Amino acid sequence: MHWRMIEPPPAPAYVVVLDPGDEAVAELSGFARKQDLEAAQVTAIGGFERAVVGWFDREVQDYRHIPVAGQCEVLSLIGDIAAAADGPQLHLHAVLGLPDGSTRGGHLLEGQVWPTLEVVIREAPAHLRKTIRPDVGLPLIDLTRPGEAPAPQ
Amino acid sequence: MHWRMIEPPPAPAYVVVLDPGDEAVAELSGFARKQDLEAAQVTAIGGFERAVVGWFDREVQDYRHIPVAGQCEVLSLIGDIAAAADGPQLHLHAVLGLPDGSTRGGHLLEGQVWPTLEVVIREAPAHLRKTIRPDVGLPLIDLTRPGEAPAPQ
Amino acid sequence: MHWRMIEPPPAPAYVVVLDPGDEAVAELSGFARKQDLEAAQVTAIGGFERAVVGWFDREVQDYRHIPVAGQCEVLSLIGDIAAAADGPQLHLHAVLGLPDGSTRGGHLLEGQVWPTLEVVIREAPAHLRKTIRPDVGLPLIDLTRPGEAPAPQ
Numbered sequence: 001m002h003w004r005m006i007e008p009p010p011a012p013a014y015v016v017v018l019d020p021g022d023e024a025v026a027e028l029s030g031f032a033r034k035q036d037l038e039a040a041q042v043t044a045i046g047g048f049e050r051a052v053v054g055w056f057d058r059e060v061q062d063y064r065h066i067p068v069a070g071q072c073e074v075l076s077l078i079g080d081i082a083a084a085a086d087g088p089q090l091h092l093h094a095v096l097g098l099p100d101g102s103t104r105g106g107h108l109l110e111g112q113v114w115p116t117l118e119v120v121i122r123e124a125p126a127h128l129r130k131t132i133r134p135d136v137g138l139p140l141i142d143l144t145r146p147g148e149a150p151a152p153q
Numbered sequence: 154m155h156w157r158m159i160e161p162p163p164a165p166a167y168v169v170v171l172d173p174g175d176e177a178v179a180e181l182s183g184f185a186r187k188q189d190l191e192a193a194q195v196t197a198i199g200g201f202e203r204a205v206v207g208w209f210d211r212e213v214q215d216y217r218h219i220p221v222a223g224q225c226e227v228l229s230l231i232g233d234i235a236a237a238a239d240g241p242q243l244h245l246h247a248v249l250g251l252p253d254g255s256t257r258g259g260h261l262l263e264g265q266v267w268p269t270l271e272v273v274i275r276e277a278p279a280h281l282r283k284t285i286r287p288d289v290g291l292p293l294i295d296l297t298r299p300g301e302a303p304a305p306q
Numbered sequence: 307m308h309w310r311m312i313e314p315p316p317a318p319a320y321v322v323v324l325d326p327g328d329e330a331v332a333e334l335s336g337f338a339r340k341q342d343l344e345a346a347q348v349t350a351i352g353g354f355e356r357a358v359v360g361w362f363d364r365e366v367q368d369y370r371h372i373p374v375a376g377q378c379e380v381l382s383l384i385g386d387i388a389a390a391a392d393g394p395q396l397h398l399h400a401v402l403g404l405p406d407g408s409t410r411g412g413h414l415l416e417g418q419v420w421p422t423l424e425v426v427i428r429e430a431p432a433h434l435r436k437t438i439r440p441d442v443g444l445p446l447i448d449l450t451r452p453g454e455a456p457a458p459q
Contacts, residue, residue: 015345
């Protein structure tokens with residue numbers, strides 16, 4: 001994994017390029033923690049040699065796991081980063097392209113990169129807080145409380 | 154629906170978070186009218202408990218309606234906002250993820266949010282005008298006439 | 307094809323609107339060369355009357371071509387522009403919506419626009435270099451060498 005800041009603060013943008021064998025969710029979560037991202041937008045394309053996506057089952061309040069076994073194009077990987085109780089939390093949704101052009105997609109649970117994943121992360125000079133919604137069973141971005149200034153670095 | 158400005162003018166960005174039961178097209182259209190958005194880019198992920206997407210049929214110059222009946226992941230919701238004769242007009246395309254990981258998609262006509270829709274709207278200090286194209290039957294962004302400064306607020 | 311700068315330098319954004327009959331890859335490549343784009347992000351929606359997408363076959367180190375024969379919604383067209391040895395190079399992935407709401411997608415090889423393609427291109431004040439990876443058979447964004455300042459205009 002390599003990265004570079006391509007737009008300067010106060011609203012920095014980063015290009016992050018993942019390498020063959022990198023697991024996308026772990027690498028991007030690690031990057032978000034190291035940069036202490038509290039409000040950011042994520043967009044990426046590339047390829048996975050295998051992935052697991054999820055569909056959220058309301059009844060059981062958990063993701064149904066959907067494995068995608070072979071090499072696929074990452075047609076879109078879109079999401080955001082907000083601050084949860086235990087640090088920056090990624091929320092990423094993926095659409096994957098199979099050899100016949102058909103697609104699979106869901107909440108990205110795991111993606112093994114091959115040959116690359118080209119990611120743009122745009123950080124905002126703001127703080128987005130996630131709080132657990134017991135009725136849903138998920139942490140959601142909570143704008144109902146007044147905004148906070150980002151913590152000093 | 155709650156929103157917060159996360160980047161300041163002259164090119165403000167907003168996070169808009171929709172709540173369970175909100176209808177996405179109506180809520181985002183209302184937001185665009187209240188903020189008087191004349192040139193903006195929209196990106197979102199989240200979930201719908203049901204939706205209607207459209208495929209534009211050239212022969213009849215109208216959208217074929219495609220209902221998506223159950224809970225689905227909003228894998229990508231991408232589009233723009235421009236100024237039409239009757240105010241800001243959204244143009245949104247959606248890819249939706251079903252329980253087995255297969256996908257459906259089209260021009261977003263209607264989407265009932267559950268549990269959330271996390272939307273980023275980036276406004277540009279510009280004016281994009283839509284004009285009806287009689288040969289197409291749709292209002293399209295028209296850059297053939299000189300640009301106008303945004304109307305004073 | 308018409309375009310307008312909607313955000314000013316040093317990180318300009320452009321709206322590019324393609325017309326019926328335009329071939330998207332050729333038009334956007336031409337725009338990138340004329341503007342000498344060395345680091346940019348691309349997002350678009352619209353429609354194609356036919357397209358060819360690709361799935362990268364590791365064994366033969368080339369794209370398998372997947373034709374999409376009829377009118378389709380461009381549900382997402384996401385990608386980036388970086389500097390390769392022979393000038394700016396686009397990397398675009400598309401998800402396309404068919405009349406029944408099913409989708410096809412892949413690396414965009416060719417797309418005949420109808421009725422429009424609404425493209426936002428965000429240029430960064432940076433330089434992203436692509437170098438051929440012989441083990442992969444593709445030029446990939448290379449952040450392993452130190453960053454370079456953009457060439458003076």
